[in-house]
Structure formats: C-alpha cells, structure tokens
Amino acid sequence: MRVEAKILLGLGTFFGLMCAVYWNWSLENAGGVMMFAGMLLCFLPGSYYYWWSRRMKARPEDDPQATQSEGAGVVGSFPGSSIFPFTLGMGAFFVVLALVFGIWFLVPGLGLAGWAVLGATAEGRRGGHV
Amino acid sequence: MTDLITPQVAHADDGHPEEEHHGPTGILKWMTSTDHKVIGLSYTVTSVVMLIIGGLFAEIIRAQLSSPNGTIVSLAQYNELFTMHGSVMIYLFAGPFAFGGLANIIVPIQIGAPDMAFPRLNALSYWLYLMGSLTMLMGFFTAGGAANFGWVAYAPLSNSINTPGAGADLWIGGLLLTGFSAIFTGVNLTATIFYLRAPGMTMFRMPIFTWNMLVTAILILLAFPVLTAGLIMLYCDRHFGTHIFSVAGGGVPVLWQHIFWFWGHPEVYILALPFFGIATEIIAVFSKKPVFGYKSMVFATLTIGALSLGVWAHHMFTTGVVLLPFFSIMSLLIAVPTGIKIFNWIGTMWRGELWFSTAMLMALGFLFTFLIGGLTGVYLASPPLDFFTHDTYFVVAHFHSIVMALVLAGMGGLYYWGPKFTGYLLNEKFGKIQFWFLFIGTQIFTLPQYLLGLDGMPRRVAIYPHSPQWKSLNDWSTFGAILVGISMIVFVVNVGFSWKRYPAGDNPWDAQTLEWFTTSPPPHHNFYRLPQIRSERPTWDYNHPEHRSLAHGTGGTGTHHEPPLANAIVGLLEHDQDHDA
Numbered sequence: 001m002r003v004e005a006k007i008l009l010g011l012g013t014f015f016g017l018m019c020a021v022y023w024n025w026s027l028e029n030a031g032g033v034m035m036f037a038g039m040l041l042c043f044l045p046g047s048y049y050y051w052w053s054r055r056m057k058a059r060p061e062d063d064p065q066a067t068q069s070e071g072a073g074v075v076g077s078f079p080g081s082s083i084f085p086f087t088l089g090m091g092a093f094f095v096v097l098a099l100v101f102g103i104w105f106l107v108p109g110l111g112l113a114g115w116a117v118l119g120a121t122a123e124g125r126r127g128g129h130v
Numbered sequence: 131m132t133d134l135i136t137p138q139v140a141h142a143d144d145g146h147p148e149e150e151h152h153g154p155t156g157i158l159k160w161m162t163s164t165d166h167k168v169i170g171l172s173y174t175v176t177s178v179v180m181l182i183i184g185g186l187f188a189e190i191i192r193a194q195l196s197s198p199n200g201t202i203v204s205l206a207q208y209n210e211l212f213t214m215h216g217s218v219m220i221y222l223f224a225g226p227f228a229f230g231g232l233a234n235i236i237v238p239i240q241i242g243a244p245d246m247a248f249p250r251l252n253a254l255s256y257w258l259y260l261m262g263s264l265t266m267l268m269g270f271f272t273a274g275g276a277a278n279f280g281w282v283a284y285a286p287l288s289n290s291i292n293t294p295g296a297g298a299d300l301w302i303g304g305l306l307l308t309g310f311s312a313i314f315t316g317v318n319l320t321a322t323i324f325y326l327r328a329p330g331m332t333m334f335r336m337p338i339f340t341w342n343m344l345v346t347a348i349l350i351l352l353a354f355p356v357l358t359a360g361l362i363m364l365y366c367d368r369h370f371g372t373h374i375f376s377v378a379g380g381g382v383p384v385l386w387q388h389i390f391w392f393w394g395h396p397e398v399y400i401l402a403l404p405f406f407g408i409a410t411e412i413i414a415v416f417s418k419k420p421v422f423g424y425k426s427m428v429f430a431t432l433t434i435g436a437l438s439l440g441v442w443a444h445h446m447f448t449t450g451v452v453l454l455p456f457f458s459i460m461s462l463l464i465a466v467p468t469g470i471k472i473f474n475w476i477g478t479m480w481r482g483e484l485w486f487s488t489a490m491l492m493a494l495g496f497l498f499t500f501l502i503g504g505l506t507g508v509y510l511a512s513p514p515l516d517f518f519t520h521d522t523y524f525v526v527a528h529f530h531s532i533v534m535a536l537v538l539a540g541m542g543g544l545y546y547w548g549p550k551f552t553g554y555l556l557n558e559k560f561g562k563i564q565f566w567f568l569f570i571g572t573q574i575f576t577l578p579q580y581l582l583g584l585d586g587m588p589r590r591v592a593i594y595p596h597s598p599q600w601k602s603l604n605d606w607s608t609f610g611a612i613l614v615g616i617s618m619i620v621f622v623v624n625v626g627f628s629w630k631r632y633p634a635g636d637n638p639w640d641a642q643t644l645e646w647f648t649t650s651p652p653p654h655h656n657f658y659r660l661p662q663i664r665s666e667r668p669t670w671d672y673n674h675p676e677h678r679s680l681a682h683g684t685g686g687t688g689t690h691h692e693p694p695l696a697n698a699i700v701g702l703l704e705h706d707q708d709h710d711a
Contacts, residue, residue, distance in 0.1 A: 003333040004324050007432065011348065014436045018460075022440065026453035030388040031443065038352050038439050049324075060329030068660045071329035078249050081153045081162040085250050089257025092310075096265055096303035099365065100296050120250065 242328025417482025524583025575610025
C-alpha cells in the first residue's frame with residue numbers, strides 16, 4: 001500500500017508546486033484552477049492509501065517473499081455475464097442523441113438506463129451461486 | 131450464473147480441468163460477457179476498424195493534395211475529412227486500442243489477477259466507446275455533414291453561428307460517450323493494479339507495460355473530466371445561450387483552448403505511454419535480457435506523467451496570452467525522461483541476443499520514428515521556432531512521426547501479444563513485408579512534410595499555390611501514405627491467411643512476464659497455477675532457473691530462503707560461464 005500512496009502523494013505534491021509557481025507567475029486563472037484541482041485529485045485517493053498503509057499489515061502482494069498460497073481464497077464475486085452494461089450503454093447513447101435530434105430521445109434513453117440500474121442492482125443483490 | 135474470483139494456488143493443478151465456465155455463446159457472449167479478455171478483444175477489433183476508417187480518410191486527403199488544385203473532394207468535404215481523420219485516430223483508435231484493447235487483456239494477466247477489478251464497469255466502457263464512435267461517425271449521414279471545425283474545435287469557430295448543424299453536436303455527443311468510457315477504464319485499471327496483484331508481485335516487480343498503464347490511467351483520471359466539462363460548456367454555448375467562449379457575452383474564446391489542451395496534452399501521453407510500454411516489453415524479450423534500468427524506466431514514466439499537466443499551453447504559444455518561459459521550460463524538460471527511456475531501450479539491446487522477429491522490427495521502427503518525432507518536438511517547444519512553424523506542415527509532420535511510431539509499436543504489440551489472446555501466431559513473412567511497407571512508407575510520408583512546413587505550407591488547406599517544389603514534396607508524401615495503406619492491406623491479409631493456422635503454445639517467444647505462464651488463450655480467470663514471484667520476470671525465472679533474475683527488494687521479510695545476494699552472484703557466475711563456453 002505504501003508505494004501506491006507515495007505515487008499519488010508525490011504526483012499531487014509536484015502538481016501543487018507547479019501550480020504555485022505557475023499561478024503566481026502568470027496570474028492566469030483557468031490553468032491555475034485546473035492544476036490545483038489536479039493536485040486535489042491526487043491527494044484524495046493518495047491520503048486514503050496513506051492512512052490505510054499505516055494501519056494495516058503488508059498484503060501478500062506487498063510482501064516480496066510471499067508464497068502463492070497466501071493469496072488463495074475468494075476475493076470477490078460478480079455476475080459471470082450480464083446484459084445490463086449493454087443496456088446502460090444503449091441508454092446513454094439515446095440520451096446523447098436527445099442532445100442532438102430532440103428531447104423525445106430521452107424516453108428510450110432514460111427508460112433503458114433506468115432498467116439497467118434496477119436490473120444490475122437486483123443482479124448484484126442476488127449474489128452467491130445463481 | 132455468478133462467478134467467484136478465486137485465485138489459484140501455485141502447483142494446485144491436480145489434473146482436474148478447472149470448472150468449466152458456462153456462459154452464453156455467439157453474439158450473446160459478445161453482448162453480455164464481463165470477461166476482460168472478451169471485452170479487450172472487442173476493443174482491439176473495433177479500434178483497428180477505426181484505424182482503417184481513419185486511414186481511408188487520410189488516403190483521400192493525400193489524394194486531394196497530390197495536385198495543387200485537387201478536385202477529388204470539395205473544400206467543405208475536405209474540412210469534414212481532416213476533422214474526422216484527426217478525431218477518429220485520436221479519440222477512437224489510438225487511446226482505446228491501447229488502454230481499452232491491449233491493456234485490458236494484458237494488464238490483469240501480467241500481474242496475476244483473475245479479471246479486472248470491476249468487470250461490469252469494464253463492459254460498460256466498451257459499449258460507451260462503441261456507441262460513442264458510431265455517434266461521431268453518424269455525422270456523415272446528416273444533412274450538414276460531419277463536424278468540420280478541426281479535431282480541436284476551437285471557439286468561436288465551433289459555436290452555433292459558424293458551425294450549425296447536427297454533425298458538430300454528434301461530434302460533441304460522441305466525445306462525451308467515449309470520454310466517460312475512458313474515465314471508467316482509468317478507474318478500472320488503477321483499481322486492478324492497486325488491489326488485484328498476485329502475492330509477491332510488489333509494485334516494483336510489475337512489468338513496465340503495467341507501470342505505464344498505471345500512469346496512463348492516472349492521467350486519464352486527471353485529464354478526461356476536464357474535456358467532458360469543456361464539452362458541456364461548448365454545448366451550452368451552442369444551444370442554451372450561455373457565453374462562456376464568446377466575446378459578445380463577456381466570455382473568453384481562449385478559455386476553450388486552455389480547457390481543451392489541459393486535456394489534450396496529457397492525452398498525448400495517454401496515447402504514447404502504453405506504446406512505450408509495449409516497445410519496452412518487446413525489446414526486452416527479443417534481446418533475451420531484463421529491461422535495462424528498470425527503476426529509471428519507472429521513474430521516467432512517472433516524470434512524464436507529472437510534467438504532462440504543466441505543458442498544455444505550448445500548443446497556444448501564438449495566442450500571445452500564455453506564459454512563454456514557463457511552458458517552454460516544462461516542455462523542454464519532457465525531453466529528459468524521454469531521453470532516459472531511449473537510452474534504456476538501447477541499453478536493453480546492448481550485448482543482448484537479438485531476435486529480429488516482426489514484433490522486434492516493429493519496436494525498432496518505433497524507436498527510430500519516435501526519435502525523429504521527439505526531436506522535432508524539442509524544436510517546437512522553443513517559442514521562436516514555434517512562431518515560425520505554428521500551423522504549418524512542420525507541426526503535422528512532427529506529430530505524424532510520433533503517432534506513426536505508435537502505430538508501429540501497436541502493430542508490434544499485436545504480433546507479440548496476439549498469440550497470447552488468440553492462441554495462434556501471425557505469419558512472420560507477411561509480418562516482415564508489412565513492417566517494411568509501414569516503416570519506409572512512414573518516413574516517405576512524414577519527411578517531405580517537414581520540408582513543406584519549413585517552406586511555409588499551412589496545414590488544413592485543400593488547395594495550395596502552384597509551385598513545382600510543393601507539388602513534388604506533396605507527391606512524395608502521398609506516395610508514402612499509399613505505402614502505409616498497402617501495409618494495412620498486408621496486415622488484413624495476414625490475419626486472414628494466419629487464421630487458426632499456427633498454434634502458438636504457451637510461450638512462443640521465451641518471454642519473461644507472467645502472461646506467458648498461462649495457456650494461450652488463457653482460461654476463464656486466467657491461471658490454473660502461478661509461479662512464485664521473486665523478480666520482475668517470474669516466467670523467465672521459472673523456465674530458466676540457472677539464469678534467475680537478480681531479485682529486486684528481496685532483503686525484506688523472508689527468512690526461509692537463501693541470501694538473495696549469494697543467489698545473485700551464483701546466477702551471475704553461471705551466466706558468465708555460459709557465455710565463455
């Protein structure tokens with residue numbers, strides 16, 4: 001976890017320094033704000049990883065001497081195949097067409113997207129071997 | 131049915147076949163699969179189709195320019211063609227091919243993961259990408275034609291008065307969809323690399339390709355939301371009467387350029403870094419050596435990622451409202467980590483046992499072409515030179531050297547990793563023919579454009595003044611483009627010819643990283659068993675115990691192993707003896 005935290009915190013620190021130099025030198029706001037936001041976007045997950053890296057034992061993948069048996073076991077379960085990503089993608093497609101050709105495209109768009117959200121949630125709640 | 135992600139233990143293969151995966155087959159499999167290999171293959175095929183579509187646009191453009199008063203397309207159609215050529219190649223080919231296609235298939239296998247971290251999100255990424263591509267291309271079938279304001283959509287040219295019509299809106303909509311697809315893939319790759327590595331696969335043992343994909347994914351997360359926000363602002367300006375980018379209402383047109391390039395320059399590295407990673411893997415494997423300067427390679431990748439957020443305005447030097455010294459210094463600094471990479475690639479080959487397979491030739495072609503593109507990029511980072519060459523063919527030639535280098539590396543990636551995910555090798559003879567057409571064609575088509583640019587020929591023009599020199603340089607460039615087109619035909623013929631003809635076996639290249647430990651194609655959830663991971667090339671260590679790698683970072687917690695240093699020295703001695711014999 002420690003290396004992951006260091007990467008993001010390091011990038012964030014660099015963006016912060018760059019932002020300070022740039023903003024003070026150029027007095028141009030758009031780039032300054034975007035660099036500042038970039039810094040925050042690195043600090044947010046970076047500090048989360050840092051917080052955890054100080055509180056948990058090294059995971060098998062962080063241990064240079066780990067054996068493969070340490071990684072055995074279930075790490076997660078998910079539907080082996082699912083139609084709902086496709087449904088949601090088509091929904092998003094129709095929503096975008098509504099931006100171009102007319103508001104009525106929202107009817108199939110939001111309909112498909114809503115169906116996908118409900119369906120995918122139910123699929124996840126069933127869990128286990130189905 | 132529900133899949134349990136259960137990592138397999140090393141040597142747990144007791145002869146029983148892994149529980150078979152019962153999923154839908156045929157077109158339903160394509161539509162419903164959440165397997166990263168199926169999704170990655172869909173991504174790869176779709177993006178290669180996009181490469182061919184974008185390439186056809188390029189051939190029409192070059193045909194038009196082969197005479198000063200070309201009449202193959204009208205001026206309006208020419209605007210649509212160069213806009214869509216750029217858009218298709220950047221948004222729909224280069225990025226998705228790398229982070230959606232090859233990375234999607236290879237990264238989880240390289241780090242010993244059973245799948246991506248969020249399989250359904252991964253599938254959603256693909257559908258958003260496919261539908262976004264179709265949305266953007268749909269513009270050709272509307273009354274006003276496709277978008278025609280250049281792939282950068284500068285304000286005020288892109289507002290509703292200068293560019294009315296559905297084509298521009300479809301372009302914006304298509305980009306929104308592909309943008310979200312990229313963001314989701316970025317989330318997925320980051321989470322996979324941070325959380326699903328196999329035991330012993332520490333961060334500093336990950337293959338360079340995986341490292342590059344991690345930095346790419348972080349850059350996607352930093353850059354793409356900015357583009358999405360900018361596109362929404364552009365749409366509001368076009369349809370809801372806001373004046374964010376128009377002077378009339380108190381807006382600032384240059385703000386669009388800031389937003390666009392704040393995404394656009396990191397995007398250049400989002401495109402380039404995966405292909406750097408592909409070239410690194412290929413060069414190491416076909417030199418039969420570990421990557422030279424592994425840590426400096428990682429450092430260079432991270433540095434490129436860090437600097438990429440501070441160089442955007444070198445695209446805007448001639449606007450006169452950007453801080454020239456800052457952006458010039460930052461852009462020139464990029465040459466340092468890039469130089470480290472080129473040094474390391476040469477170092478990897480140094481005294482190696484070189485095998486000039488098609489993949490290796492493609493990687494070497496990448497190295498050569500990228501060097502030309504990179505060096506001319508250093509010229510362009512200098513404002514006085516940029517003022518002279520801005521918006522001329524010099525810039526076009528510069529970035530085409532870069533992207534053609536990426537195409538070379540990408541083709542190398544298909545020849546190198548194709549056997550892993552299809553199970554079949556491609557024909558090497560056709561591959562070498564393809565390489566020479568692609569490599570020589572690339573040089574013939576870009577180098578004359580540098581001269582045209584220095585002579586002052588502007589980009590994005592359909593007709594140009596009569597001049598024997600410009601005419602002959604453009605002819606050479608067109609000739610090169612035709613050679614590149616032939617190379618693509620050779621590739622398609624090769625895929626057809628080699629279809630299920632040459633079974634690959636698990637490890638046809640005697641490669642080093644974890645993806646070559648499993649079968650070709652890998653089983654559902656990728657591994658029946660995993661080797662112990664003690665260095666950045668576990669498969670090599672397993673297959674060549676007498677030439678084990680010098681282990682990185684083994685001084686840590688282990689007590690039940692022989693001292694790593696002694697190991698390393700023994701390994702070195704044995705290696706030397708081999709060479710003496």
